[in-house]
Every structure is written in structure tokens, then in C-alpha cells.
Amino acid sequence: DAGVIQSPRHEVTEMGQEVTLRCKPISGHDYLFWYRQTMMRGLELLIYFNNNVPIDDSGMPEDRFSAKMPNASFSTLKIQPSEPRDSAVYFCASSFAPNGAGELFFGEGSRLTVL
Amino acid sequence: QQQVKQSPQSLIVQKGGISIINCAYENTAFDYFPWYQQFPGKGPALLIAIRPDVSEKKEGRFTISFNKSAKQFSLHIMDSQPGDSATYFCAASNGDTNAGKSTFGDGTTLTVKP
Numbered sequence: 001d002a003g004v005i006q007s008p009r010h011e012v013t014e015m016g017q018e019v020t021l022r023c024k025p026i027s028g029h030d031y032l033f034w035y036r037q038t039m040m041r042g043l044e045l046l047i048y049f050n051n052n053v054p055i056d057d058s059g060m061p062e063d064r065f066s067a068k069m070p071n072a073s074f075s076t077l078k079i080q081p082s083e084p085r086d087s088a089v090y091f092c093a094s095s096f097a098p099n100g101a102g103e104l105f106f107g108e109g110s111r112l113t114v115l
Numbered sequence: 116q117q118q119v120k121q122s123p124q125s126l127i128v129q130k131g132g133i134s135i136i137n138c139a140y141e142n143t144a145f146d147y148f149p150w151y152q153q154f155p156g157k158g159p160a161l162l163i164a165i166r167p168d169v170s171e172k173k174e175g176r177f178t179i180s181f182n183k184s185a186k187q188f189s190l191h192i193m194d195s196q197p198g199d200s201a202t203y204f205c206a207a208s209n210g211d212t213n214a215g216k217s218t219f220g221d222g223t224t225l226t227v228k229p
Binding site: 004033042043045048056091093102103104105106107108109 | 147149151156157158159160161164204216217218219220221222
């Protein structure tokens with residue numbers, strides 16, 4: 001299996017622009033997670049889906065962030081408008097364990113820089 | 116409120132030495148405790164995990180020790196090698212009440228000197 005695939009790997013944009021990050025989970029996994037990693041805050045869970053349905057979005061920083069999972073093989077995380085403090089590495093992860101309490105398979109991340 | 120506290124923040128060990136990283140948790144409902152290893156430019160990857168029905172789990176040079184009463188668990192890396200230099204994260208989750216919601220520690224940057 002190819003693993004979790006994220007794109008783009010690197011994104012540099014200017015403040016105010018819209019940013020869309022994409023994720024393809026491992027086939028057969030029914031949980032999908034979006035994490036943000038920064039030096040200051042470590043790994044933060046932003047939102048997660050089960051069977052394409054958002055279960056918990058309490059980690060989404062504010063209304064500028066939105067996530068969708070239109071089907072089992074694709075998810076997007078959108079930031080509009082972007083701000084310099086959104087600069088971070090965004091990871092997508094998927095899991096197949098019952099109740100989700102199992103191994104997380106992470107993608108290689110999307111490094112976002114907002115100027 | 117941080118539910119998983121990890122220490123130390125950074126660790127330097129000589130090749131062949133033992134690396135020990137500790138984590139403490141607060142939520143007694145957690146029932147899955149993994150350790151992830153992350154190399155620069157890569158996503159975290161599962162290294163080893165334990166459930167609270169056992170006190171120790173060993174896989175090669177890596178061992179998790181689990182103390183349920185103290186709400187602590189630790190990662191021991193025996194015969195540490197330069198290739199083990201990475202950032203290590205402990206995590207905890209509960210399958211019943213917070214399905215899929217893993218809480219991560221802040222990470223420990225391990226450097227193994229040759």
C-alpha cells in the first residue's frame with residue numbers, strides 16, 4: 001500500500017490567500033485525522049472523521065479553518081484567509097482500528113508558510 | 116489542560132547507552148498507549164504500543180514499561196544507536212469515549228552520539 005498521501009508537500013503563500021491541503025488515506029481505513037505540528041504547540045488534533053463524517057472538530061482553531069471528506073478516499077483542509085500564525089506542518093493520518101483506538105498512519109505532512 | 120506530560124524535552128546519549136523517556140497521563144479511561152518515532156521531514160510512525168492489561172512490552176531494543184497505579188509509562192531504548200536519533204512522542208487514547216482521539220505528549224528529541 002502507498003500509505004497516506006498528502007499534497008502539496010510544501011506551500012508558501014501570502015497572508016489573506018486561500019490554502020487547500022489534500023489527503024488520501026490508506027484504503028480500508030475508516031478514520032481520518034488532521035493534525036498540526038508546531039514547535040510551540042507540538043502535535044495538535046484539529047479534526048477527525050469516521051466513515052467520512054466529522055466526529056470532533058473542537059481542535060479547529062477558528063472559522064477560517066474548514067475540513068471536508070466527500071468520500072472515503074479524499075479529504076481537504078482549507079484555510080481562508082490564511083495568516084502568518086497558521087505556518088506549521090499539517091499532517092493527515094488514518095486508522096482502521098475498532099473505535100479508532102489503534103495505530104495512526106501518518107502522511108509525510110504539508111509544510112505551510114504564510115508570509 | 117495537558118492530559119499527557121512527557122519528559123525530558125531533549126536527551127543526549129552515547130552510542131550503546133540506554134535512552135529513557137517518560138510520560139504521565141491524567142485520564143484513567145485511556146486504554147491505548149503508543150510511542151511514535153519521527154525523523155526530520157517525515158510524519159510520526161508507530162514504534163511500539165501497550166494496553167493497560169500488561170506492565171511491559173518488548174520489541175527488539177525497545178521496551179515500554181507501564182505503571183497503571185502511577186499513571187505513568189516509559190520508553191526504554193537499549194543499546195542506543197545513532198540511527199535512533201529522532202523525536203519520540205508518547206500518546207494515549209480511549210476507544211470507548213473518545214474514539215480515535217489520541218492525545219500526544221510534547222515530544223523528546225533524542226540524539227545518540229557515536
